Amino acid sequence: MIEIQNLTKTFGPIKAVDNLSLKVSKGETVGFLGPNGAGKTTTIKIMTNLISATSGRAFLNGVDVLTRPKAALSSVGAVVETPEFYPYLTPLETLAYVGSIRGMHSKDIKVRSNDVLQQVKLEQWRSTRIGKFSKGMKQRLAIAQALLHEPEILILDEPTSGLDPRGMVEVREILRSLQQQHYTIFMSSHLLNEVQEICDSAALIDHGRLLVYDSIDKLKTLVKVVKLEVTVVGTASDELLNQIRQLPQVRAVERVGENVFLVTFEGVVDDRANLLQGVQSFGAKVSGFSPVGLPLELMYMDLVKESR
Amino acid sequence: MNGFKVPSDLAQIPVVWRYELLKYLRSWRLIAAVVISFVVLALIFFLPPAFGMPYSGTDDFRVKASEMYSLGEPTPFLNFSSVTVIGRTGSVISELVVTVNGTTYSADNWTLVKMSEASQMFPIVGSLNLDGSHLVFFKDNMTGKVVNLSYHYRITAETFEGLVLNFASILIALCATFFAADSIAGEYYNRTGYLIFPNPMKRETLFAGKFSASMTAGILVIGLFYVGMAGLSYVAAGGVDDDLWKSFLFGLEYLLAASAIGYLVSVLLKGTTGAIVLTFLLLFLILPIVDGVSMYAKVKIPESLTFSGNVMIYILQDPYPVDAAVEYYGSSFSMFYPEPVASAIVMFAYAAIAIAISLVMFKRKQLAG
Numbered sequence: 001m002i003e004i005q006n007l008t009k010t011f012g013p014i015k016a017v018d019n020l021s022l023k024v025s026k027g028e029t030v031g032f033l034g035p036n037g038a039g040k041t042t043t044i045k046i047m048t049n050l051i052s053a054t055s056g057r058a059f060l061n062g063v064d065v066l067t068r069p070k071a072a073l074s075s076v077g078a079v080v081e082t083p084e085f086y087p088y089l090t091p092l093e094t095l096a097y098v099g100s101i102r103g104m105h106s107k108d109i110k111v112r113s114n115d116v117l118q119q120v121k122l123e124q125w126r127s128t129r130i131g132k133f134s135k136g137m138k139q140r141l142a143i144a145q146a147l148l149h150e151p152e153i154l155i156l157d158e159p160t161s162g163l164d165p166r167g168m169v170e171v172r173e174i175l176r177s178l179q180q181q182h183y184t185i186f187m188s189s190h191l192l193n194e195v196q197e198i199c200d201s202a203a204l205i206d207h208g209r210l211l212v213y214d215s216i217d218k219l220k221t222l223v224k225v226v227k228l229e230v231t232v233v234g235t236a237s238d239e240l241l242n243q244i245r246q247l248p249q250v251r252a253v254e255r256v257g258e259n260v261f262l263v264t265f266e267g268v269v270d271d272r273a274n275l276l277q278g279v280q281s282f283g284a285k286v287s288g289f290s291p292v293g294l295p296l297e298l299m300y301m302d303l304v305k306e307s308r
Numbered sequence: 309m310n311g312f313k314v315p316s317d318l319a320q321i322p323v324v325w326r327y328e329l330l331k332y333l334r335s336w337r338l339i340a341a342v343v344i345s346f347v348v349l350a351l352i353f354f355l356p357p358a359f360g361m362p363y364s365g366t367d368d369f370r371v372k373a374s375e376m377y378s379l380g381e382p383t384p385f386l387n388f389s390s391v392t393v394i395g396r397t398g399s400v401i402s403e404l405v406v407t408v409n410g411t412t413y414s415a416d417n418w419t420l421v422k423m424s425e426a427s428q429m430f431p432i433v434g435s436l437n438l439d440g441s442h443l444v445f446f447k448d449n450m451t452g453k454v455v456n457l458s459y460h461y462r463i464t465a466e467t468f469e470g471l472v473l474n475f476a477s478i479l480i481a482l483c484a485t486f487f488a489a490d491s492i493a494g495e496y497y498n499r500t501g502y503l504i505f506p507n508p509m510k511r512e513t514l515f516a517g518k519f520s521a522s523m524t525a526g527i528l529v530i531g532l533f534y535v536g537m538a539g540l541s542y543v544a545a546g547g548v549d550d551d552l553w554k555s556f557l558f559g560l561e562y563l564l565a566a567s568a569i570g571y572l573v574s575v576l577l578k579g580t581t582g583a584i585v586l587t588f589l590l591l592f593l594i595l596p597i598v599d600g601v602s603m604y605a606k607v608k609i610p611e612s613l614t615f616s617g618n619v620m621i622y623i624l625q626d627p628y629p630v631d632a633a634v635e636y637y638g639s640s641f642s643m644f645y646p647e648p649v650a651s652a653i654v655m656f657a658y659a660a661i662a663i664a665i666s667l668v669m670f671k672r673k674q675l676a677g
Contacts, residue, residue: 011676042676045675045676048505048506049505049506050501050502050505050506050674050675050676051674051675051676052672052674069508069510070314070317070508070509070510071314071508072508073506073507073508074314074508076506076508078506080502080506081499081502082499082502083499083500083502083503084498084499084500084502084503085500085503086327086331086500086503088330088331088334088335089327089330093327093330094503097323097327098503098504098507100315100323101314101315101320101323101324101507101508101509102312102314102507102508103312103313103314103315104312108312142503145503149312155506
């Protein structure tokens, strides 16, 4: 459905995308992760014909977007960055414009416009000129125009960017419902919980290179480093913390409160049991022992740190 | 999932055209351009009469002794003895009544001749700088007599429209600045490209739709200007010049070329303000300065777009003016006039080359950053 082959993009001496290859199957929802400047948006811009590639290929539905952009983008709905809209048009007129370009009949445009505007909760603004819209409203409209023609592929760059918490939840609900309808979704995001919640798989890039690409479940198993929050009865003495630092596989110990501290630990589930025993062996009465942070976040931090 | 068939490139052009035109129809720019053109028409129509220079009326005056010229004894070739000049140029003279020493002078004894006709009849007259004037020839020698002339005058359509058309080239440059200069740059600067570029549409199609909308807005303004001018010409001059349609066609060609230059600037620059200012300066200042300097330097530059654009004014003139040397306040400079055919070619070349370069660059221009 989406296939990127050895994609490279350079801006002068900077390699924004470096020999990137990945494949997204039909009906799959893939999160595209990476720190700022990793090459996420550049990759998405190449896929949506906003910029050219230095080398490589990008297929959408089997059509190379770099050589035949019109055919490749016919079954794609895209939101890239937070687009601006023509301020002199209303949402209905904007949707009619893009719908007509995409070959929709006026009757279909009317029906679908009402549907998507309702979906993104903009129905009461349908006839208001967009010039007056807030950033969040524009982001909703951007999602609406991407969904208008019921494309087979959705390419979304930070789809919840600019939305308030409620808006974020609503957009995630929309994405989940699209996922259930077997849309193929490729979305970049900074929000790891969002990707973990919505996506089947995630691709992590840094410096334009693919670090890892696998299903969310498998990625969770890659997590080697965990942060454990330990609560003891009474005061956690400095001596106790120093003793814990000497335990095998412990990378760091950090005091959070009088009786609470964080242990950065490298190991699997069995090793954690050994750690708990070790802490107790120093005479500490442990009343709480739980991992903090999302598995994907930990994996992300770990891999990005390694790549740098 | 969708089953929509993406329209052909050709079918997408009217879609872009429609929504781009809506931009102009809902913007102050189109309204401003129309208002400016009507204000100009009104000023040209009302100001001269308000300042005591009506377009029609009656003159009744005594010919000064110094303006009555003796032609000597009548001959079979020149059956007149004296002549005087009616200095009202660019007008039709009618109902002339001549009185000599208080008595009406018979119409059989004088004849009224347009300067252009007189110069053909009497080559020596052509050497006098009396363009657009009329001559009254008398069979009798009128020098030393009290001669009064009374006549009705009305400005010619050619003169009136020529006066109005001096502003048309400015209006066209204004249209190119308003409707073309930021058309492409705006997609990048205002980030609307993020909405429109990821659609299944070629950049050439988008360009064609936008350009045709810019031209439509320009044609609307220029068309209204010409219609308004023709209406006022009927009122002021009693008709329109036969060559007005040619002037309109040249005007449209100039609009095409100026808009193409606007698009080229729009593709080259990133910011909308820069694109508007540069287009404005090119069409209002830089090229006209080149034209002005060329006249002083006595070097004709027919390749200048603004120089060629002036053909829409001169095409009304019968006969078509020819290049001439002029003395002005002790300085000598050249009056150059654009050749109609050469001007048509130059304007077409500007349009074709600017559009071709703009298209190539627009296709390559990236929405990065």
